[in-house]
Amino acid sequence: MRRGRRWVTAALSCLLLGGCTSAPPDDVGPDRESREAVDDGAAPWPDRPVVDLRFETSRDLGRVAGRELVEFTPDLEICELVFRAWPNKPVTAQEGTLLTVSQVRVDGRAAAFLDVAAGASQDTPAGTLVEVPLADCVDAGETVTAELTFALELGEEVDERVGTSPDAEVAWLATAFPLLAWERGRGWQRGPAVPVNGETAVSEDFRLDSLEVVAPDGYEVLGTGEAGGTEDRPDGTTVHRFSAPAVRDVAVAVGDLDVVERTINGVRVRVGLDREVEQADADDWLDQIAESTRDLIDLLGPFPYDDLWVVVLSSQTSGIEFPGAIQFGDVDPDYRRGLVTHELAHMWFYGLVGNDQGQHPWLDESFATFAQSVADGDELSLTRLPVEVAPPVGGSMLYWASNFQRPNSTYFDTVYTIGGAALVEARTRAGAEAFDAALADYLAANAHSVATPNDVREAFNDLPDVLDVLREVGALP
Numbered sequence: 001m002r003r004g005r006r007w008v009t010a011a012l013s014c015l016l017l018g019g020c021t022s023a024p025p026d027d028v029g030p031d032r033e034s035r036e037a038v039d040d041g042a043a044p045w046p047d048r049p050v051v052d053l054r055f056e057t058s059r060d061l062g063r064v065a066g067r068e069l070v071e072f073t074p075d076l077e078i079c080e081l082v083f084r085a086w087p088n089k090p091v092t093a094q095e096g097t098l099l100t101v102s103q104v105r106v107d108g109r110a111a112a113f114l115d116v117a118a119g120a121s122q123d124t125p126a127g128t129l130v131e132v133p134l135a136d137c138v139d140a141g142e143t144v145t146a147e148l149t150f151a152l153e154l155g156e157e158v159d160e161r162v163g164t165s166p167d168a169e170v171a172w173l174a175t176a177f178p179l180l181a182w183e184r185g186r187g188w189q190r191g192p193a194v195p196v197n198g199e200t201a202v203s204e205d206f207r208l209d210s211l212e213v214v215a216p217d218g219y220e221v222l223g224t225g226e227a228g229g230t231e232d233r234p235d236g237t238t239v240h241r242f243s244a245p246a247v248r249d250v251a252v253a254v255g256d257l258d259v260v261e262r263t264i265n266g267v268r269v270r271v272g273l274d275r276e277v278e279q280a281d282a283d284d285w286l287d288q289i290a291e292s293t294r295d296l297i298d299l300l301g302p303f304p305y306d307d308l309w310v311v312v313l314s315s316q317t318s319g320i321e322f323p324g325a326i327q328f329g330d331v332d333p334d335y336r337r338g339l340v341t342h343e344l345a346h347m348w349f350y351g352l353v354g355n356d357q358g359q360h361p362w363l364d365e366s367f368a369t370f371a372q373s374v375a376d377g378d379e380l381s382l383t384r385l386p387v388e389v390a391p392p393v394g395g396s397m398l399y400w401a402s403n404f405q406r407p408n409s410t411y412f413d414t415v416y417t418i419g420g421a422a423l424v425e426a427r428t429r430a431g432a433e434a435f436d437a438a439l440a441d442y443l444a445a446n447a448h449s450v451a452t453p454n455d456v457r458e459a460f461n462d463l464p465d466v467l468d469v470l471r472e473v474g475a476l477p
């Protein structure tokens with residue numbers, strides 16, 4: 001285990017010493033090879049991975065025992081399996097959260113695996129990559145099955161996607177399992193975690209065949225996908241079941257939550273507030289979600305999920321998006337309407353149309369900021385922003401982490417604000433009707449896949465004004 005981790009750490013150091021901190025971001029250069037063999041249209045990949053996931057929380061909600069079964073039919077030959085352990089990235093690990101894999105079985109047989117740092121801090125006991133060499137390579141179209149046993153330790157009061165709060169009696173688990181790191185037509189994605197606030201994950205849709213959350217009796221559980229009922233066990237715990245046809249991540253919350261359900265535009269929306277939340281009640285949240293969703297549907301088309309699960313956590317300060325699920329901090333949803341609409345916009349940009357959040361963060365953040373601005377009628381004007389002196393919107397997370405004194409604010413000011421304003425400006429120059437039609441084409445053509453900047457270029461190819469603006473701000477090369 002140690003050897004593999006050291007090897008990759010050394011490789012990353014070479015990359016950094018080789019000058020990547022002073023080079024332009026790699027995603028402003030030519031795009032990676034275009035995706036092949038991906039169907040047009042909105043259907044999920046028929047051969048998408050099938051995942052069975054189980055979380056069993058400790059009585060104090062401080063630890064989780066996990067098990068994951070993945071059936072994977074790659075579209076290219078593979079000689080290893082690669083999973084991401086995103087809870088071990090610096091911003092969550094430094095708060096005491098840790099994901100460790102203890103056992104891997106491949107096609108029913110015990111398999112050795114490597115624990116690789118890939119951006120994890122030196123003092124974090126486990127890395128962000130789990131590599132499983134296969135005894136025999138697997139051809140495209142063949143199915144391989146992996147079973148992983150893992151454990152989570154949850155940091156307290158973490159202002160991030162995985163943590164626990166003893167005061168509020170709640171635990172939240174998002175991207176909190178070994179996430180298959182495959183991209184169709186491209187292969188394994190091993191991009192490093194970076195010490196910047198923001199998402200770095202990439203994942204294709206999978207069928208969440210079953211999600212089981214075992215929690216102490218009396219606790220509410222918010223899941224991902226459709227609720228499949230509960231079952232009381234004699235040991236004082238309850239099994240909560242969920243499933244989803246096509247999601248690229250999973251988010252769960254367990255605890256003493258005040259949960260209210262409302263159907264909004266045909267979507268079953270559950271909002272759960274932890275007991276320390278003070279700024280608003282569940283109905284306030286549902287009212288704002290209804291308003292924001294209605295305006296986004298007008299702009300972007302039908303809501304991508306049948307179910308939406310929203311947890312409001314006293315430990316958090318902002319919002320984090322997952323497919324059909326959102327974590328919000330304890331804010332006033334009316335006053336922070338922009339935040340609510342932004343996170344909901346991610347259901348289309350990241351949920352439905354995926355992207356590599358580490359390599360091309362603008363593909364979800366600039367588009368979500370744009371959609372929020374248009375849906376809410378906010379003014380976001382490119383002409384008032386320092387575009388000439390700003391770094392390129394198309395920078396990767398490694399670029400933001402490596403080149404700036406204040407990477408968090410530079411990343412936000414550029415990718416969210418300038419990137420979002422550039423799309424607003426592009427819509428003005430091209431005309432709203434033509435822009436919105438091309439945007440609808442982009443959503444339809446890239447639904448249920450992982451989009452790249454090339455896909456944006458293709459969708460807006462007939463609108464040179466749009467491509468000009470995106471080049472001006474360095475989103476497109």
Ligand SMILES: [Zn+2]
Binds near residue numbers: 342343346364365368
């Ligand atoms: Zn966002």
